[in-house]
Amino acid sequence: KQEVTQIPAALSVPEGENLVLNCSFTDSAIYNLQWFRQDPGKGLTSLLLIQSSQREQTSGRLNASLDKSSGRSTLYIAASQPGDSATYLCAVETSGSRLTFGEGTQLTVNP
C-alpha cells in the first residue's frame, strides 16, 4: 500500500526566505507526482506535475524535483511572500488513476 509522508507538518518563516518542503513515498512504482496548494476551507490548486520520467519542473518561484528511485520529492519556494501562506500537499498517482496524498505542510510566511 502506497504511503506518502510530508515533512515538516508546519513551517513558519519570515517573508523573503527560500524554503524547501519534503515529500516521501513508499512505493516507487508511480506514474507521476503532483504538488497542490490548499487555502483554508477551499479546494486544491494544482501547482506542478512531474511525470515519473522527469527530474524536475519549474513554475515561477516554485521548483519541484523528483527522485523516483529513492521515493522523494521536494518543493522549493524562492523569496517567500505572505500570499504563499497555505497548506501544501503532494500526491502520487499509481495504478488505477488514484492519487495518494500526504497530510500536507502548513506554511505561514510572516510579513
Added chain:
Amino acid sequence: DTGVSQDPRHKITKRGQNVTFRCDPISEHNRLYWYRQTLGQGPEFLTYFQNEAQLEKSRLLSDRFSAERPKGSFSTLEIQRTEQGDSAMYLCASSLGPRGPIYFGPGTRLTVT
C-alpha cells in the same frame, strides 16, 4: 473554462438523512474523481469515472454511498442514512485522461449533527 464546480458548497444535515452533492467537471474532461478530506488530513480517494463508467471504488465507499455520472457529464454523490463520521469535505476533480494534471473543485463541506 470555468473550472470544476460543486454544489452545494456547504450542507448541514441531521443524522439519518440522505444528502446528494453535484459536481460539474471541466468541459471535455472525460475523467471525474471524488475524494473525501477530513480536518488536518490529505484527501482520500473514493471513486472515479471514465465518461459514464465507474471504473474504481475505494473500500471507503460503503454501501451507503453511491455515485453516478449519467451521460458522462456531471456527477452526483449520494450518501444515505448519514452518520456523524460522514462529516468531511467532499472534493470533486476532473482530468482529460490518465497521467495528466488533475483539477479540483472547491468542495462541499458536509456537517452531520
